[in-house]
Amino acid sequence: MTTAKIFGLSRHRLTTDGEGVTTLVTFNGCPLRCKYCLNKTSWDMDKGRDYTPESLYEEVKIDQLYFLATQGGITFGGGEPLLQAAFIKEFRALCGPQWQLVVETSLHVPFETVQEMNAVLDGYIVDIKDMNSETYLAYTGKEIGLALKNLEWILQHGDPKRVKVRVPHIPEYNTDENVEKSVEKLRAMGVTDIEEFTYIIR
Protein backbone atom coordinates (compact mmCIF):
# COMPACT_ATOMS: atom_id res chain seq x y z
CA MET A 1 0.00 0.00 0.00
CA THR A 2 1.38 3.40 -0.99
CA THR A 3 1.53 5.89 1.83
CA ALA A 4 2.96 9.35 2.17
CA LYS A 5 3.50 11.87 4.91
CA ILE A 6 1.39 14.95 4.39
CA PHE A 7 1.84 17.93 6.64
CA GLY A 8 -0.83 20.21 5.29
CA LEU A 9 -4.14 20.41 3.46
CA SER A 10 -5.42 23.82 2.48
CA ARG A 11 -8.88 24.00 0.96
CA HIS A 12 -10.54 26.64 -1.15
CA ARG A 13 -7.52 28.27 -2.66
CA LEU A 14 -8.73 30.59 -5.36
CA THR A 15 -6.48 30.75 -8.43
CA THR A 16 -3.47 30.89 -6.15
CA ASP A 17 -1.81 27.67 -7.26
CA GLY A 18 -3.51 26.38 -10.32
CA GLU A 19 -6.74 27.17 -12.05
CA GLY A 20 -10.05 27.36 -10.30
CA VAL A 21 -10.70 26.31 -6.75
CA THR A 22 -7.88 24.13 -5.55
CA THR A 23 -6.85 22.20 -2.50
CA LEU A 24 -3.17 22.36 -1.68
CA VAL A 25 -1.70 19.11 -0.43
CA THR A 26 1.82 19.38 0.98
CA PHE A 27 4.09 16.37 1.22
CA ASN A 28 7.01 15.90 3.53
CA GLY A 29 10.40 15.36 1.96
CA CYS A 30 12.53 17.63 -0.18
CA PRO A 31 15.93 17.20 -1.84
CA LEU A 32 16.72 20.91 -1.54
CA ARG A 33 17.67 22.93 1.50
CA CYS A 34 16.68 26.43 0.48
CA LYS A 35 17.80 29.20 2.79
CA TYR A 36 14.37 30.81 2.99
CA CYS A 37 12.26 27.68 2.69
CA LEU A 38 8.66 28.49 3.46
CA ASN A 39 7.84 25.04 4.75
CA LYS A 40 10.83 23.76 6.66
CA THR A 41 8.45 21.33 8.34
CA SER A 42 8.67 19.41 5.09
CA TRP A 43 12.30 18.57 5.77
CA ASP A 44 11.31 16.46 8.76
CA MET A 45 10.05 13.08 7.63
CA ASP A 46 8.79 12.24 11.09
CA LYS A 47 6.24 15.01 11.13
CA GLY A 48 3.03 15.03 9.18
CA ARG A 49 0.24 12.52 8.94
CA ASP A 50 0.23 9.26 7.03
CA TYR A 51 -2.13 9.14 4.10
CA THR A 52 -2.89 6.59 1.45
CA PRO A 53 -4.17 7.82 -1.92
CA GLU A 54 -7.57 6.48 -0.88
CA SER A 55 -7.68 8.26 2.46
CA LEU A 56 -6.56 11.52 0.86
CA TYR A 57 -9.18 11.18 -1.86
CA GLU A 58 -11.90 10.57 0.72
CA GLU A 59 -10.87 13.73 2.51
CA VAL A 60 -10.52 16.10 -0.43
CA LYS A 61 -13.45 14.98 -2.55
CA ILE A 62 -15.67 17.10 -0.35
CA ASP A 63 -14.83 19.95 -2.76
CA GLN A 64 -15.40 18.04 -5.97
CA LEU A 65 -18.28 20.28 -6.98
CA TYR A 66 -16.10 23.37 -6.79
CA PHE A 67 -13.33 21.61 -8.70
CA LEU A 68 -15.65 20.61 -11.51
CA ALA A 69 -17.36 23.97 -11.71
CA THR A 70 -14.14 25.95 -11.94
CA GLN A 71 -11.74 23.52 -13.58
CA GLY A 72 -9.85 23.28 -10.34
CA GLY A 73 -8.45 20.35 -8.45
CA ILE A 74 -5.47 19.43 -6.37
CA THR A 75 -2.13 21.18 -6.24
CA PHE A 76 0.54 19.00 -4.73
CA GLY A 77 3.29 20.91 -3.00
CA GLY A 78 5.68 20.30 -0.21
CA GLY A 79 8.36 19.57 0.12
CA GLU A 80 8.89 18.11 -3.28
CA PRO A 81 5.69 16.43 -4.51
CA LEU A 82 7.35 14.58 -7.36
CA LEU A 83 9.16 12.46 -4.78
CA GLN A 84 5.70 10.95 -4.27
CA ALA A 85 5.11 10.00 -7.89
CA ALA A 86 3.55 6.61 -7.14
CA PHE A 87 1.16 8.19 -4.66
CA ILE A 88 0.04 10.86 -7.15
CA LYS A 89 -0.43 8.29 -9.90
CA GLU A 90 -2.68 6.21 -7.67
CA PHE A 91 -4.53 9.32 -6.65
CA ARG A 92 -5.16 10.19 -10.31
CA ALA A 93 -6.70 6.77 -10.83
CA LEU A 94 -9.10 7.50 -7.98
CA CYS A 95 -10.08 11.06 -8.84
CA GLY A 96 -10.40 10.48 -12.59
CA PRO A 97 -9.42 12.76 -15.42
CA GLN A 98 -11.60 15.74 -14.55
CA TRP A 99 -9.72 17.10 -11.59
CA GLN A 100 -6.77 19.25 -12.49
CA LEU A 101 -3.65 17.88 -10.86
CA VAL A 102 -0.81 20.35 -10.62
CA VAL A 103 2.54 20.08 -8.88
CA GLU A 104 4.49 22.88 -7.29
CA THR A 105 7.95 21.54 -7.86
CA SER A 106 11.61 22.38 -8.06
CA LEU A 107 11.96 19.64 -10.70
CA HIS A 108 14.97 18.44 -8.76
CA VAL A 109 13.91 14.83 -9.10
CA PRO A 110 15.11 11.92 -11.25
CA PHE A 111 14.57 12.39 -14.96
CA GLU A 112 12.64 9.12 -15.13
CA THR A 113 10.15 10.42 -12.59
CA VAL A 114 9.39 13.45 -14.72
CA GLN A 115 8.91 11.27 -17.79
CA GLU A 116 6.64 8.94 -15.89
CA MET A 117 4.51 11.69 -14.40
CA ASN A 118 4.09 13.91 -17.44
CA ALA A 119 0.95 12.16 -18.64
CA VAL A 120 -0.53 12.10 -15.14
CA LEU A 121 -0.30 15.84 -14.49
CA ASP A 122 -2.19 18.78 -15.91
CA GLY A 123 0.25 21.47 -14.95
CA TYR A 124 3.47 22.47 -13.30
CA ILE A 125 4.36 25.40 -11.13
CA VAL A 126 8.12 25.35 -11.18
CA ASP A 127 10.06 27.28 -8.59
CA ILE A 128 13.32 27.62 -10.49
CA LYS A 129 15.04 29.80 -7.85
CA ASP A 130 17.74 31.27 -10.11
CA MET A 131 19.07 30.18 -13.48
CA ASN A 132 22.63 30.98 -12.51
CA SER A 133 24.26 27.73 -11.44
CA GLU A 134 26.35 29.30 -8.69
CA THR A 135 23.42 31.16 -7.21
CA TYR A 136 21.27 28.04 -7.38
CA LEU A 137 23.92 25.98 -5.62
CA ALA A 138 24.48 28.61 -2.95
CA TYR A 139 20.78 29.00 -2.27
CA THR A 140 19.57 25.40 -2.51
CA GLY A 141 22.67 23.36 -1.79
CA LYS A 142 22.23 21.44 -5.05
CA GLU A 143 23.36 21.74 -8.66
CA ILE A 144 20.84 23.17 -11.12
CA GLY A 145 21.58 20.75 -13.98
CA LEU A 146 18.92 18.16 -13.17
CA ALA A 147 16.16 20.75 -12.81
CA LEU A 148 17.06 22.32 -16.14
CA LYS A 149 17.17 18.99 -17.92
CA ASN A 150 13.74 18.14 -16.56
CA LEU A 151 12.33 21.55 -17.40
CA GLU A 152 13.59 21.31 -20.95
CA TRP A 153 12.03 17.88 -21.32
CA ILE A 154 8.57 18.83 -20.09
CA LEU A 155 8.58 21.89 -22.33
CA GLN A 156 9.30 19.67 -25.29
CA HIS A 157 6.74 17.04 -24.34
CA GLY A 158 3.48 18.89 -24.03
CA ASP A 159 2.00 22.34 -24.23
CA PRO A 160 4.45 24.85 -22.71
CA LYS A 161 1.46 26.82 -21.45
CA ARG A 162 0.89 24.21 -18.78
CA VAL A 163 4.24 25.12 -17.25
CA LYS A 164 4.39 28.20 -15.07
CA VAL A 165 7.87 29.10 -13.91
CA ARG A 166 8.26 31.29 -10.89
CA VAL A 167 11.40 33.37 -10.60
CA PRO A 168 12.00 34.85 -7.18
CA HIS A 169 13.96 37.89 -6.19
CA ILE A 170 15.93 36.33 -3.36
CA PRO A 171 17.35 38.82 -0.86
CA GLU A 172 21.11 38.47 -0.46
CA TYR A 173 21.32 35.87 -3.24
CA ASN A 174 20.35 37.56 -6.48
CA THR A 175 19.76 41.00 -7.91
CA ASP A 176 17.11 42.42 -10.22
CA GLU A 177 19.61 42.04 -13.03
CA ASN A 178 20.13 38.36 -12.17
CA VAL A 179 16.38 37.80 -12.23
CA GLU A 180 16.13 39.52 -15.58
CA LYS A 181 18.80 37.17 -16.94
CA SER A 182 16.95 34.16 -15.55
CA VAL A 183 13.78 35.31 -17.26
CA GLU A 184 15.60 35.77 -20.54
CA LYS A 185 17.04 32.26 -20.36
CA LEU A 186 13.66 30.79 -19.55
CA ARG A 187 12.02 32.56 -22.48
CA ALA A 188 14.78 31.23 -24.73
CA MET A 189 13.94 27.72 -23.49
CA GLY A 190 10.34 28.22 -24.54
CA VAL A 191 8.70 29.11 -21.23
CA THR A 192 5.76 31.40 -21.87
CA ASP A 193 4.28 31.69 -18.39
CA ILE A 194 6.81 33.35 -16.12
CA GLU A 195 6.05 35.00 -12.84
CA GLU A 196 8.45 37.18 -10.94
CA PHE A 197 7.99 37.71 -7.25
CA THR A 198 9.94 38.60 -4.16
CA TYR A 199 10.68 36.51 -1.13
CA ILE A 200 9.59 38.49 1.88
CA ILE A 201 11.79 37.66 4.81
CA ARG A 202 9.93 37.77 8.08
Place this chain on the structure above:
Amino acid sequence: MAKGKQTCKILKEIRKQIAEENDIELVVSECTYQGDCLGTCPKCESEVRYLERELEKRQRLGKAAVFAGMSLGTLVAASACGSTSDVAKSTANCPNGTEMTDDTIHRPLAGDVVAIKPERPQPDTLIEEPLMGIVRMYHDIYSFDSEFYQKYLKEKFVFSGMEDMSILSGKVEYEHVGEKGKLCSNMEELAEEAVEFKAPYYYGGEKKFREALFAGLIGVFDVEKISGDMVVEFSVGTKGEMSEVNVVKGLDKVLDDAVSSALTKMTWEPGDYKLKDESWRLPFECRCAKTIHFPIEAPLEPMLEGYVEPVKE
Protein backbone atom coordinates in the same frame (compact mmCIF):
# COMPACT_ATOMS: atom_id res chain seq x y z
CA MET B 1 -13.16 42.21 4.23
CA ALA B 2 -11.21 39.40 5.85
CA LYS B 3 -9.74 36.84 3.52
CA GLY B 4 -12.10 34.15 4.80
CA LYS B 5 -15.11 36.33 4.14
CA GLN B 6 -13.84 37.02 0.64
CA THR B 7 -13.45 33.29 -0.01
CA CYS B 8 -16.90 32.65 1.42
CA LYS B 9 -18.40 35.24 -0.90
CA ILE B 10 -16.76 33.73 -3.97
CA LEU B 11 -17.72 30.16 -3.09
CA LYS B 12 -21.27 31.29 -2.51
CA GLU B 13 -21.31 32.87 -5.96
CA ILE B 14 -20.06 29.59 -7.45
CA ARG B 15 -22.85 27.67 -5.71
CA LYS B 16 -25.43 30.17 -6.96
CA GLN B 17 -24.20 29.79 -10.53
CA ILE B 18 -24.23 25.98 -10.32
CA ALA B 19 -27.80 26.14 -9.05
CA GLU B 20 -28.91 28.55 -11.77
CA GLU B 21 -27.29 26.58 -14.57
CA ASN B 22 -28.94 23.38 -13.41
CA ASP B 23 -32.35 24.78 -12.51
CA ILE B 24 -31.91 24.00 -8.86
CA GLU B 25 -33.69 26.14 -6.36
CA LEU B 26 -31.14 27.39 -3.88
CA VAL B 27 -32.06 29.90 -1.24
CA VAL B 28 -28.93 31.77 -0.26
CA SER B 29 -29.27 33.84 2.84
CA GLU B 30 -26.84 36.54 3.87
CA CYS B 31 -24.29 35.41 6.40
CA THR B 32 -24.43 37.52 9.51
CA TYR B 33 -21.55 35.87 11.30
CA GLN B 34 -19.09 38.53 12.48
CA GLY B 35 -16.19 36.41 13.69
CA ASP B 36 -13.25 34.92 11.83
CA CYS B 37 -14.32 32.95 8.80
CA LEU B 38 -12.31 30.19 7.17
CA GLY B 39 -14.16 30.62 3.92
CA THR B 40 -16.63 27.91 4.67
CA CYS B 41 -18.82 26.81 7.55
CA PRO B 42 -21.37 24.05 8.23
CA LYS B 43 -24.07 26.12 6.56
CA CYS B 44 -22.00 26.62 3.42
CA GLU B 45 -21.06 22.93 3.40
CA SER B 46 -24.70 21.92 3.73
CA GLU B 47 -25.49 23.94 0.61
CA VAL B 48 -22.77 22.07 -1.29
CA ARG B 49 -24.16 18.72 -0.15
CA TYR B 50 -27.65 19.85 -1.14
CA LEU B 51 -26.43 20.77 -4.63
CA GLU B 52 -24.68 17.41 -4.95
CA ARG B 53 -27.85 15.57 -4.03
CA GLU B 54 -29.90 17.61 -6.49
CA LEU B 55 -27.41 17.02 -9.28
CA GLU B 56 -27.42 13.28 -8.53
CA LYS B 57 -31.20 13.25 -8.78
CA ARG B 58 -30.98 14.94 -12.16
CA GLN B 59 -28.35 12.52 -13.35
CA ARG B 60 -30.57 9.61 -12.44
CA LEU B 61 -33.19 11.18 -14.67
CA GLY B 62 -30.69 11.38 -17.48
CA LYS B 63 -29.96 15.08 -17.22
CA ALA B 64 -26.34 16.10 -17.45
CA ALA B 65 -24.92 18.44 -14.86
CA VAL B 66 -23.99 21.76 -16.37
CA PHE B 67 -20.87 23.66 -15.40
CA ALA B 68 -20.65 26.33 -18.03
CA GLY B 69 -17.05 27.41 -17.89
CA MET B 70 -17.29 29.41 -14.71
CA SER B 71 -14.72 32.16 -14.62
CA LEU B 72 -13.28 31.99 -11.17
CA GLY B 73 -10.60 34.53 -12.06
CA THR B 74 -13.24 37.13 -12.76
CA LEU B 75 -15.06 36.32 -9.53
CA VAL B 76 -11.86 36.58 -7.55
CA ALA B 77 -10.75 39.78 -9.19
CA ALA B 78 -14.16 41.39 -8.77
CA SER B 79 -14.33 40.34 -5.16
CA ALA B 80 -10.80 41.43 -4.37
CA CYS B 81 -11.12 44.76 -6.15
CA GLY B 82 -14.16 45.52 -4.12
CA SER B 83 -12.12 45.15 -0.99
CA THR B 84 -10.03 47.92 0.47
CA SER B 85 -8.89 46.48 3.75
CA ASP B 86 -6.61 43.73 2.56
CA VAL B 87 -2.91 44.27 2.87
CA ALA B 88 -1.43 44.80 -0.51
CA LYS B 89 1.08 43.10 -2.65
CA SER B 90 -0.17 42.92 -6.18
CA THR B 91 -2.42 45.25 -8.09
CA ALA B 92 -2.96 42.97 -11.02
CA ASN B 93 -6.44 43.12 -12.50
CA CYS B 94 -7.61 45.84 -10.20
CA PRO B 95 -8.13 48.99 -12.20
CA ASN B 96 -8.62 51.15 -9.17
CA GLY B 97 -5.33 50.08 -7.67
CA THR B 98 -6.88 48.08 -4.87
CA GLU B 99 -4.27 45.75 -3.55
CA MET B 100 -4.68 42.14 -2.55
CA THR B 101 -2.86 39.82 -0.29
CA ASP B 102 -2.33 36.19 0.45
CA ASP B 103 -1.24 34.66 3.69
CA THR B 104 1.68 32.84 2.18
CA ILE B 105 4.96 34.46 1.34
CA HIS B 106 5.70 33.15 -2.07
CA ARG B 107 2.45 32.16 -3.65
CA PRO B 108 0.72 34.01 -6.45
CA LEU B 109 -1.82 36.37 -5.06
CA ALA B 110 -5.52 36.14 -5.48
CA GLY B 111 -6.43 37.99 -8.60
CA ASP B 112 -3.03 37.58 -10.21
CA VAL B 113 -4.04 34.73 -12.39
CA VAL B 114 -7.20 34.99 -14.37
CA ALA B 115 -7.86 31.69 -16.00
CA ILE B 116 -10.97 31.48 -18.10
CA LYS B 117 -11.81 28.34 -19.93
CA PRO B 118 -14.17 28.38 -22.87
CA GLU B 119 -17.64 27.12 -22.28
CA ARG B 120 -17.96 23.42 -22.74
CA PRO B 121 -20.31 22.28 -25.48
CA GLN B 122 -23.53 20.85 -24.21
CA PRO B 123 -24.91 17.52 -25.43
CA ASP B 124 -27.35 19.00 -27.88
CA THR B 125 -24.67 21.16 -29.49
CA LEU B 126 -22.03 18.48 -29.89
CA ILE B 127 -20.46 18.32 -33.26
CA GLU B 128 -21.36 15.20 -35.08
CA GLU B 129 -18.04 13.81 -36.08
CA PRO B 130 -16.23 10.59 -35.39
CA LEU B 131 -14.02 10.30 -32.37
CA MET B 132 -10.34 10.70 -33.00
CA GLY B 133 -7.85 9.57 -30.50
CA ILE B 134 -4.59 8.12 -29.55
CA VAL B 135 -5.17 4.47 -30.03
CA ARG B 136 -2.27 2.18 -30.48
CA MET B 137 -2.56 -0.59 -32.96
CA TYR B 138 -0.77 -3.79 -32.34
CA HIS B 139 -0.08 -6.25 -35.09
CA ASP B 140 1.65 -9.55 -34.78
CA ILE B 141 3.74 -10.10 -37.83
CA TYR B 142 6.10 -13.03 -37.90
CA SER B 143 8.44 -13.66 -40.76
CA PHE B 144 6.88 -15.70 -43.46
CA ASP B 145 9.34 -18.52 -43.19
CA SER B 146 9.19 -18.70 -39.43
CA GLU B 147 7.92 -21.73 -37.63
CA PHE B 148 4.86 -19.79 -36.57
CA TYR B 149 4.04 -18.82 -40.09
CA GLN B 150 4.65 -22.28 -41.45
CA LYS B 151 2.51 -23.78 -38.75
CA TYR B 152 -0.40 -21.46 -39.11
CA LEU B 153 -0.27 -20.76 -42.82
CA LYS B 154 -2.58 -23.66 -43.45
CA GLU B 155 -4.96 -22.20 -40.93
CA LYS B 156 -4.73 -18.94 -42.81
CA PHE B 157 -3.05 -16.80 -40.23
CA VAL B 158 -0.98 -14.22 -41.98
CA PHE B 159 0.05 -11.50 -39.55
CA SER B 160 3.02 -12.12 -37.34
CA GLY B 161 5.89 -10.24 -35.66
CA MET B 162 5.25 -7.19 -33.57
CA GLU B 163 4.53 -3.71 -34.61
CA ASP B 164 3.54 -0.87 -32.36
CA MET B 165 2.03 2.11 -34.09
CA SER B 166 0.82 5.31 -32.66
CA ILE B 167 -2.18 6.05 -34.79
CA LEU B 168 -1.91 9.81 -34.64
CA SER B 169 1.76 10.05 -35.40
CA GLY B 170 1.81 7.09 -37.70
CA LYS B 171 5.19 6.18 -36.29
CA VAL B 172 6.02 2.55 -36.55
CA GLU B 173 8.31 0.99 -34.00
CA TYR B 174 9.30 -2.61 -33.85
CA GLU B 175 9.41 -4.27 -30.51
CA HIS B 176 10.23 -7.69 -31.82
CA VAL B 177 11.69 -9.03 -35.00
CA GLY B 178 10.85 -12.40 -36.41
CA GLU B 179 13.50 -15.04 -36.68
CA LYS B 180 14.20 -14.87 -40.38
CA GLY B 181 12.90 -13.52 -43.56
CA LYS B 182 11.12 -10.43 -44.51
CA LEU B 183 9.33 -8.65 -41.73
CA CYS B 184 6.60 -6.20 -42.56
CA SER B 185 7.06 -2.91 -40.81
CA ASN B 186 3.79 -1.48 -41.95
CA MET B 187 0.78 -2.27 -44.02
CA GLU B 188 2.42 -1.14 -47.24
CA GLU B 189 5.09 -3.76 -46.81
CA LEU B 190 2.47 -6.23 -45.79
CA ALA B 191 0.64 -5.49 -48.99
CA GLU B 192 3.79 -6.24 -51.00
CA GLU B 193 4.30 -9.45 -49.12
CA ALA B 194 0.67 -10.27 -49.42
CA VAL B 195 0.96 -10.04 -53.18
CA GLU B 196 3.79 -12.53 -53.11
CA PHE B 197 1.96 -14.86 -50.77
CA LYS B 198 -1.40 -13.90 -52.18
CA ALA B 199 -2.75 -12.94 -48.80
CA PRO B 200 -5.44 -10.30 -48.34
CA TYR B 201 -4.32 -6.73 -47.65
CA TYR B 202 -5.92 -3.37 -47.16
CA TYR B 203 -5.80 -1.21 -50.25
CA GLY B 204 -4.28 2.18 -49.46
CA GLY B 205 -2.07 0.80 -46.77
CA GLU B 206 -1.78 1.80 -43.19
CA LYS B 207 -3.03 5.36 -43.55
CA LYS B 208 -6.27 4.37 -45.23
CA PHE B 209 -6.71 1.46 -42.89
CA ARG B 210 -6.42 3.77 -39.91
CA GLU B 211 -8.85 6.25 -41.43
CA ALA B 212 -11.37 3.52 -42.07
CA LEU B 213 -10.99 2.15 -38.58
CA PHE B 214 -11.36 5.49 -36.86
CA ALA B 215 -14.27 6.51 -39.00
CA GLY B 216 -16.14 3.65 -37.41
CA LEU B 217 -15.05 4.18 -33.82
CA ILE B 218 -18.17 5.80 -32.54
CA GLY B 219 -19.61 5.24 -29.14
CA VAL B 220 -19.51 6.00 -25.46
CA PHE B 221 -16.15 4.75 -24.33
CA ASP B 222 -15.40 4.07 -20.72
CA VAL B 223 -12.13 5.95 -20.41
CA GLU B 224 -10.95 4.06 -17.36
CA LYS B 225 -11.29 0.71 -19.03
CA ILE B 226 -9.78 1.65 -22.36
CA SER B 227 -6.30 0.59 -21.54
CA GLY B 228 -4.46 -2.48 -22.64
CA ASP B 229 -4.48 -4.86 -25.53
CA MET B 230 -7.44 -5.94 -27.52
CA VAL B 231 -7.41 -8.86 -29.94
CA VAL B 232 -9.77 -9.11 -32.85
CA GLU B 233 -9.95 -11.78 -35.53
CA PHE B 234 -11.72 -11.48 -38.82
CA SER B 235 -12.05 -13.22 -42.13
CA VAL B 236 -11.63 -11.76 -45.58
CA GLY B 237 -13.79 -13.44 -48.15
CA THR B 238 -13.25 -13.99 -51.84
CA LYS B 239 -14.59 -10.55 -52.69
CA GLY B 240 -12.68 -8.83 -49.92
CA GLU B 241 -15.72 -8.70 -47.71
CA MET B 242 -15.26 -8.85 -43.96
CA SER B 243 -16.95 -11.54 -41.97
CA GLU B 244 -16.69 -13.45 -38.74
CA VAL B 245 -15.33 -10.45 -36.90
CA ASN B 246 -14.68 -11.77 -33.47
CA VAL B 247 -13.29 -9.94 -30.46
CA VAL B 248 -11.05 -12.56 -28.89
CA LYS B 249 -9.94 -10.30 -26.08
CA GLY B 250 -11.96 -7.21 -25.42
CA LEU B 251 -11.42 -4.14 -23.29
CA ASP B 252 -14.74 -2.42 -23.18
CA LYS B 253 -17.98 -3.59 -24.69
CA VAL B 254 -18.72 -0.35 -26.48
CA LEU B 255 -15.20 -0.06 -27.85
CA ASP B 256 -15.20 -3.73 -28.83
CA ASP B 257 -18.46 -3.24 -30.69
CA ALA B 258 -17.17 -0.09 -32.36
CA VAL B 259 -14.01 -1.83 -33.57
CA SER B 260 -16.04 -4.79 -34.81
CA SER B 261 -18.43 -2.48 -36.58
CA ALA B 262 -15.62 -0.52 -38.23
CA LEU B 263 -13.93 -3.70 -39.42
CA THR B 264 -17.13 -5.14 -40.75
CA LYS B 265 -17.62 -2.09 -42.96
CA MET B 266 -14.19 -2.44 -44.55
CA THR B 267 -13.42 -4.06 -47.84
CA TRP B 268 -10.02 -5.64 -48.25
CA GLU B 269 -8.20 -6.77 -51.32
CA PRO B 270 -8.86 -10.49 -51.37
CA GLY B 271 -6.10 -13.05 -51.21
CA ASP B 272 -5.61 -16.17 -53.24
CA TYR B 273 -8.38 -18.65 -52.68
CA LYS B 274 -8.31 -22.23 -53.72
CA LEU B 275 -11.89 -22.86 -52.82
CA LYS B 276 -14.86 -20.71 -53.61
CA ASP B 277 -15.94 -20.08 -50.03
CA GLU B 278 -12.49 -20.03 -48.53
CA SER B 279 -11.43 -17.02 -46.48
CA TRP B 280 -8.29 -15.73 -44.81
CA ARG B 281 -8.42 -15.39 -41.07
CA LEU B 282 -6.51 -12.37 -39.79
CA PRO B 283 -5.93 -11.66 -36.12
CA PHE B 284 -4.78 -8.24 -35.02
CA GLU B 285 -4.41 -6.49 -31.73
CA CYS B 286 -5.48 -3.06 -30.74
CA ARG B 287 -3.53 -1.45 -27.94
CA CYS B 288 -5.45 1.43 -26.49
CA ALA B 289 -3.70 4.15 -24.57
CA LYS B 290 -5.38 5.15 -21.37
CA THR B 291 -5.43 8.80 -22.29
CA ILE B 292 -7.63 9.47 -25.23
CA HIS B 293 -7.88 12.98 -26.59
CA PHE B 294 -11.12 13.81 -28.26
CA PRO B 295 -11.67 16.64 -30.71
CA ILE B 296 -14.42 18.08 -28.62
CA GLU B 297 -14.65 18.42 -24.90
CA ALA B 298 -17.24 16.24 -23.30
CA PRO B 299 -19.66 17.70 -20.83
CA LEU B 300 -18.77 17.12 -17.24
CA GLU B 301 -21.56 14.91 -16.06
CA PRO B 302 -20.74 11.85 -18.11
CA MET B 303 -17.08 12.26 -17.21
CA LEU B 304 -18.01 12.04 -13.58
CA GLU B 305 -19.15 8.56 -14.33
CA GLY B 306 -15.98 7.85 -16.24
CA TYR B 307 -17.55 8.13 -19.63
CA VAL B 308 -16.98 10.27 -22.61
CA GLU B 309 -19.94 11.83 -24.31
CA PRO B 310 -21.35 9.80 -27.16
CA VAL B 311 -20.94 11.24 -30.59
CA LYS B 312 -23.72 10.43 -32.95
CA GLU B 313 -22.95 8.90 -36.27
